Amino acid sequence: MVYPINYRRPAHVSRAESSRGSLSGTDKQKSIEESVKSGSSGMSHGIPEALSFDRIISGGTCPPCTTRDFMNYLKYIELSAENLQFFLWFRSYAKRFNELPGNEKALSPEWFEDSETEAPARPKQLSPETAAVFKGTDFATDFRATEAEKSNPFFTPPRTPNSDLRREGGESLDSYDASLASGAKTDHAQRATGAFESAGLKWKPLSVQPYREEITRIISIYVADGGNRQLNLSSKERTALLHALQNTTHPSAFRDVIATVEWSLRCQAHPNFIRWTICNGNRPRVIFARGLGVGGIVGGFIAALLITLSSAGRAWRVLSLIGFMIGISTLIAAWKGMCVVLHGMHHRHLRPWELFASDDEPAASIDLKGDSFDSIISHASSNSYEDEPWVARYEKRNVVRKIFDREVWIQEPALRQIQDTIFLQAILGATVLSFIIVGIFCAVPHGNFY
Known part of the structure; x- marks a missing residue:
């Protein structure tokens, strides 16, 4: 079975053509929605539904079109693997956050662009402990008590220090921090503080908020200048993100940034990946x-x-x-x-990086079903691959051997x-x-x- 005879493979999309400055946040979201609809309705720009972005991310494809293959392409060819790594982390993070108990989610209210200027609908009755937690933040006068607090005057929100956070299987978050730092003893809090100071903001972390320590790591790695996997964000996007994370760990704080990252993946990286994968030879x-x-x-x-x-x-x-x-x-x-x-x-x-993979140590795969944080973020401290052993070994191979x-x-x-x-x-x-x-x-x- 073949596709229509007038089929054309996806056109190459340059980074200049997919520049963020050409579209607003609303236009990007509309473009993402159109991409989802077109991908689920058949052939879209030379990409069949079976190879759509969502199908690849959900693990519904076979080699060489899996999520791992997509990650390797972005790392070794496009040199922008941080976008997919951040996108996969956010999907896992949003799911874990939404599964938290209501009293913990209440500590990190949803973030809106006009959160600073919105007047509270009515005075809030806060317990002294809760008021102390939110003192000096934008939510000091905009914290809405839950039904439990209204009915129980002695109710105080439980503290959930991130050092005690557990993932599936009972393993501590700190036990796999090496997946984010890979042996480099980076002071995430110090780097995050520097990121806020460079944006003209004060770092006022609310340690009682869920996943605050994890957010600090993410800021250090993906947002701060010099981060191991710093995202290519505009100054406006970066400042807005830090301002939101200064007050809450709610996934809505990443709303604009994740739209930019997803748009880049769907509209540039994914078509280029399919075009590149069609090539069956080096x-x-x-x-x-x-x-x-x-x-x-x-x-x-x-x-x-x-x-x-x-x-x-x-x-x-x-x-x-x-x-x-x-x-x-x-x-x-x-x-x-x-x-x-x-x-x-x-x-x-x-591929060159596949040629020299050890048989007893196969390349790691991304398992999204388990939402394991370390497999989503990957094992390397950065996306640089120049020092990987296969680079030098592949360069030594003669042309005839490469042809065959x-x-x-x-x-x-x-x-x-x-x-x-x-x-x-x-x-x-x-x-x-x-x-x-x-x-x-x-x-x-x-x-x-x-």
Whole structure:
């Protein structure tokens, strides 16, 4: 089964074309919603529903189109893995926050852009302990008591220090802090303080708020200047985010930033990833395939020219069709990043970072079903890969060995269908062009030179 013959693979989207400054926050949200609708209604910009962004993120695809493959592409090719890492963390964080008891969620009210200027609907009756917690913050006069507080004058909110937070399985949050710092003993609180000071804000953390320590780490890693995975945020977005996190740990504090990150992933990274994944060979193999295509075309021209200049009958000139067919089809497929030989077996080359993966230590996978924080954030302290062992080892491989690198079966059916469609397009294009060229040669009179 193939897609329509007029199928076109996703166009490459440059970062300049997806610049944040060209769209407002509302426009980005609308664009995200349109992307979701188009992705669930069939083919969208050369991307079938089976390879939609949501399908990949939810783990509904097979290699080489999994979330891990998407992460590797962003890390090694796009050099922007922090966007996907932050997006996956936020999904997990929002789910965990919404599962908290009501009295804990009440400590971190929902954040709105006009939270500072909104007047309270009525005076609040706060317990002395609660009033002390919110003293000096924007929510000091905008904290709404829960029904339990209204009915119980002795009710005080429980303290939930983040050092006691547990994830599934009972493991302490601090026990896997290495997944965020990777051995580098970073003072997250100090770096977060510096981020607030650079934005002209005072760092007034409310330790009683749920997940405050985790938010401090996230600020240190993704928001603060010099963070291991600093997001590419504008000054306005960064200041607004820090201002919100200064007062609450509610997921709504990330509303604008997560919209920017998701828009970048959906509208730039995802189409580029699908376009890149369609290529079944590495760069040396694709260049080699292009050379074979050009060679086949040249061979067809030489054969057609020699037969035309001879006294042989016109029917013999049709033999040059073989060279033209092979050369043009190979060249068209290679121009789209495909090697027809690999496609014939539905194989692809292993990526350089996959070639040298240890058999007893397979590459880590992202398991979103368990919402494990360490697997979502990944194991590296930063997204720099220049010092990884495979880089030097791959550089030492000669060109011939790279051309005939190890191959693996393509498991994703939708990707195979896209490649089948491109191959069919190459055959049809080669057939039309070959007949035209051979027809021209057949119309030329005999040369009778020999």
